Amino acid sequence: MIVTLISQCEKKALARTRRVLDAFADRIGDNTWQTVITEDGLLALKKLLRQTATKNTSVSCHWIRGRRRSELLWVVGNRSKFNHEGVVPVNETQKDVLMDVITMKAKQDEVYANTHLQPLAEHLFAVGYVASQLFHRTIGNEEFKSLEHATFLAGCLHDLGKIDIAFQEWVRNPKNKDYIADDGQHIDTKKGKNHHFEDNPTHNELSLLLFHFFDSLRDSKISGRNKQYIRHAIFWHHARPYRKEDKFENVENIYNIYKSVLSEEDFQNFFKKSIQLLHQVNAIFKRYANSEINLIESLEWSSDNESLHDDLLYKDKSYPQFKYYDLAKSKFSDIQNSVQSSAEANLIRACVISADRIVSKQSAIDLCEFIQEQRLDELLDNQELSSNLVSHIENALTKFPDSERSQRQAEVAKQLADLKYVAVLAGAAGCGKTKIALEWAKLGNAQKIIWVCPRVQVCQGIFEELSQSYLPDANIELFTGEFKFTNAWDKITAEDDYFSGDVVVTTIDQILGAITTHSNVNSLIPFIDAHVVFDEYHEYINMDIFNLLFAELVANKNMRKNYDKRVLLVSATPHYRYLKEVLTIDIDHDVIEMPSFNQSQYQIQFTDYEENDIASNPFYRAYRDKTFVISNTAKTAQLGFLTQKDHENSILFHSKFKRSDKKSLFSEVYESFKQQGSQQYDVLRSGPIVQASLNISCDFMLSEMSSAENILQRLGRLDRFGQNTEVNTLNIAITESIKNGKQTGASAMFLAKLNSLQSAKAWYSFLTERLDNKVFQLPELYQVYKDFYNSSYTDKEIQQDLESAIKSSITLLSAKVTEPVKVYKIKTDVKKMKISKNSLRGDNRFIQLAKINLNDPKQPVFLNEYAYQPPLDDRGEFDNLTESTPLIRELGLMQFIAQKHGNIDPTHPVKGIPEKKMTTRQKVLESYARDAEYPLYLSYIEDDLNKVGGTSIRHNAAIYYAVCDQQAIGSISIEDILKFNNSNERGQ
Incomplete structure (x- = not known):
């Protein structure tokens, strides 16, 4: 491939990058290089540039695709030196060009909502009105009329804190007129007096303070529940900014810190102006709706009581919780109320934020016309x-x-x-x-x-x-x-x-x-x-x-x-x-039931087994004749496949593949086992992922014991199309631990983690009593399932597992894992694949794995290549893998990576952190691994190991990406392979 490299570096970075670029490419201009290069060479060049990058570095790489077409691949360093296409500006001016002159100028006595110079009173009313109309159109239910009114009030109050002197100073600054906001406007800069969000409250925090201030001792006409929703929408209409040291833990902190920032006169005027602003909003509302309803009266707010400052810190001075759950209230009746409250708060918040984004897109002139001509409803017409x-x-x-x-x-x-x-x-x-x-x-x-x-x-x-x-x-x-x-x-x-x-x-x-x-x-x-x-x-x-x-x-x-x-x-x-x-x-x-028209006959048989006895373990036997072997974990499926891959025509499918392998293997599984499929394979070995909504079928099935739902879902793949004349047998492998509901053994512990061990135990007892070795048709089985939930004999176990699952969820929600938090960074057009800090699927990180060939599992061959290569350009998608962070720590891999990775990859941010700060190294590695560009290397290739001591230092629990001649095996620990080999030898 032919690439052109352009340097816009400054100061010392100019000489450093020139030395690197001169080593790889021919200079064809003062700041331009061109060369023919391989993909590996280009990746190496990018790494070297990143290794020497500073704030003055800025290098772009363009792939020459033809005589008239090039494509931006990446930028290392300061992206602002180029536009999103990698084009360099050659002229600029800070003067207004005639066609760009803004005719509206900021007025001295006006308060503004954004850099469009929308008057704040008009903005607040418009957001309140549009939000209430969104609620009305979306729900269309008169039972929730009071919530519609609460939505209107929340919209009218959400940006009240923008009367803040610092915000008005910022929004009037001509330099900010081109500021692009995706959700209204919110100062997200760390520059400027009183703007730094680390030390100053944001406008939504100030809006919440005003609500507390005026509402603290008032018996307004708004119900207590609706007040909570209004507080929730005001505070959460922006994500909480991430602060290194969060001094704003409650409303009292906001009050005291803000009071220390302003003079006494400005502080008192802040509260008085808010009431004046609400009177303006109320006047707009009356003209618009031709209504006698008084917004201020419904709130019953006034500024004539100086004692309010003394009484501000009333009984509830905390921030509104993002979710309404409490571990002390975990009865089902409490859960129902919490779910409903959270759902109502979700909708009001969504309406306010959506309305804010719609209204904020309008120019000040257009918004004024929409209000004067009573046409705000038109802003929602394109929602149909x-x-x-x-x-x-x-x-x-x-x-x-x-x-x-x-x-x-x-x-x-x-x-x-x-x-x-x-x-x-x-x-x-x-x-x-x-x-x-x-x-x-x-x-x-x-x-x-x-x-x-x-x-x-x-x-x-x-x-x-x-x-x-x-x-x-x-x-x-x-x-x-x-x-x-x-x-x-x-x-x-x-x-x-x-x-x-x-x-x-x-x-x-x-x-x-x-x-x-x-x-x-x-x-x-x-x-x-x-x-x-x-x-x-x-x-x-x-x-x-x-x-x-x-x-x-x-x-x-x-x-x-x-x-x-x-x-x-x-x-x-x-x-x-x-x-x-x-x-x-x-x-x-x-609940409406659709009866089954499948006339096939079925039978369930249970097989007792010891997990550690490889010789008698049914998951490691060979099968044929269109058989599905479904285990509860990917590891069991992998080891079973490796054991019998040379003795059966099988395909392996589970969740621990990289994206490209998941896609291709899914297609092969579907094509082979769908109705009138290719029948390319006789056996499917799989984890739980094939048990639901896959329109595939088999003639014989072995399943690991699981919950009632999982067992019925798996059986749904057995003679799915009702074509067999012989009795279809579902063989369920079960351990003694599951029968007794004890958390010993991998299978039982797995079910306990899923909050389903006790109900699985009860389901086993119920099935053996009703259907063990009995021939039946599907309608009878589904009736047994329904009876299972109505039986007094199983009630305790079902209740126990469900309560356990709910309490576990409340515990996590109490830890605020779902709260939206905003980390302010330099904006870029590059869309990187990242894992949220509050991922609902668990605490995972992106990983990279070295490949291992398991054609002969007893003699693994370490390959000198990684599972996937990063994309050439910044917008390309990674063929990624992820793994649980707790598991990585538990295996000791995080400490190993922290010791070695800086020397293996000197471009990683962990490089330079002293060895004595090993905890800091681990934190940096974990933090950056949320980005696919900085994965955790859970195993290294030989070339990289040679940089830090050779292959003898391989970690004994390293996780590799296994392959064989038939197909990819997926990510698996070398420790699991060796243990399995040893167990096989003992069994023989």
Whole structure:
């Protein structure tokens, strides 16, 4: 490849970078180099430049793609020297060009909301009005009229703190007139007097102070609950800024620190001006709505009581909690109230932030005209959806024969569509739940469907099914953190078109951003407005945090007017206790069952085994004849595959692959085992990821013991299409620990981690009593499942696991892992793959692994290459891997990396930290590993080990990316391989 390199370095950086560039390329100008180079060479050059980079370094690299076209690959150092295309400015002026002159100038006596010079009173009223209209249009339910009013008040008060002298000084500064804000305007600079957010309150903190100040002793006409929502929206309409030393722990801190910043006169005027501003907002409201309602009277605020300063610090001086959960209130009735309160706060906050963003985009002149002409509703006109989705679904339904099965599916869809509250579809695997969900959406005249799945693999299956079979002419969009395609795997969705498909298939993680982040909060409103299918929702119930946040999303949908909730919960295994106790669903009325038309016969057999006895362990035996071997962990699947890969025609599929391997292996699994598939493989060895929403089938199945939901979901892949004439056998391998509900052994400990050990024990007892070795059909099994939840004999265990899962979630929420926090950094056009500090999936980091060849597991061959190469350009996606941070620490790998990595990769920020500061090194490594560009190396190739002592220092618990001739094996510890080999030798 041919590249051109341009240096815009200054001072000492100029000479340093010239030496590096001269070593790699030919100089063709004072600041320009060009050369033919390999990809490896280019990566090495980038590393060297980063190693010598300072604040005066700025080098861009362009790939010459043709005579008239080049492509920016990366910039090292100061990006502001180039635009987003890598172009260098050659002339600039600070004078106003005639066409750019702003005719509106800041007035001395006016208070402004932003650099558009929108008068703050007009901005506050417009945000309050638009927010209340958003609430009204989204919910359309008179039962929540008081919340609509609270939304209006929250919008009118959210930016009250912008009367702050420092903010007005900043917003009037002509240098800030081109400031681009994505959510209203908020000073995010550390420069300027009284602007530094480390030492000064932000405007939303000041707005909260004003609310506390005037409301502390007033019995206003607003209910206490609505006051909490208003406080919540005011404070959380911006993410909390990350401060190294947070001195703003409560309202008292804000009051005292702000008082110390201002003179006594300015401090008193701050409070008086806020009341004057509210009178202006009230006057605008009266003119606009021609209403006699008095905004100030509904608040009953006034500044005529000087004693308010003494009484400010009333009983509740803390910040409003982001989520309304309390471990001391963990009864199911308390949980229901907490879920509802959090859901209502979510929606009010979303309406205020969305309205703020809509209003802030307008020029001051346009906003003034919208208000004077009473046309603010027009700002919401482009929120309306219109599509041909219904006609696409109608066309899809005509392709099915008018059979008894189709008629029954239509009846079930009609029953679901006619329900007053949240609808739940229950039905055996293979009964056509996807088709019923589409027909339900058609009956509701759906303009858009958001199809929410618990995992990426479930999304892949649904995307394949909808785009290829059901709706080939509609826009079916797959939107996950890893995959963003529309209609086909080779059609990447443009960034501007994200979430624009007729049907968007996504993971719940993407949706939860609406109620856990600041940047994506405005997506909650289109989510509530769309028809939403929660597929395989039962998987959230034992997942920490997800079980409560999912309940909040359902509660938000349930706020819509009756008979128009636009939400469908779909699962073959509804957790009846969770539906009743947490979601408050009437399981006798709102759960509609679709009977199975599968006439095949089944049998369940239990096999006792000892996990450490390799010779008798059923997961390490050879199988054939279209068999699925499903274990609870990827490691068991990997070791079973390695043991028998030369004795069976098998494929391995689990969650510990890099992205490209996940995608290709999923396609192979689906093509081989789908209805009328290629039958390329006889055996599928897998972790739990194949158990739900994959339209694949086998003739024999071995499953590790798990929860009732998991067992039924796995059985749903056994003769899924009802084609076998012989009895289908599900063999369940179980340990003595699980039978006794004791947390000993890997299998039992795994279930305990998932808060399902006790219910799994009860399910085993229930199954052996009702169906062990008995031949049955699917309807009988699903009746047994339903009886399991109604039985007094299993009630205690089910209750215990559910309570444990809920309490675990509350504990994590109390640790504020979902609070939106903003870390202010230099803005850039480069979109890097990062892991949130508050990731809901756990404390993970990006990792890099050396490859190991396991063609002969007894003689591993260490390869001198890594699992993946970083992309050539800054916008390319990493073929990444992630791993749990606690596991990395537990294995001792974090300490090993801290000792070695600075010498292996001198461009990493850990380089230069002294050896005696090993704790600091580890913190830096962990922090940077949230960025895919700085992964943790859990194993090193030979070339890198030679830099620090040779291959003899390999860590004995290093994790490698294993491969063999048949396929990739995925990430696995060398310790696990050696232990397994030793166990095999002892067994022999």
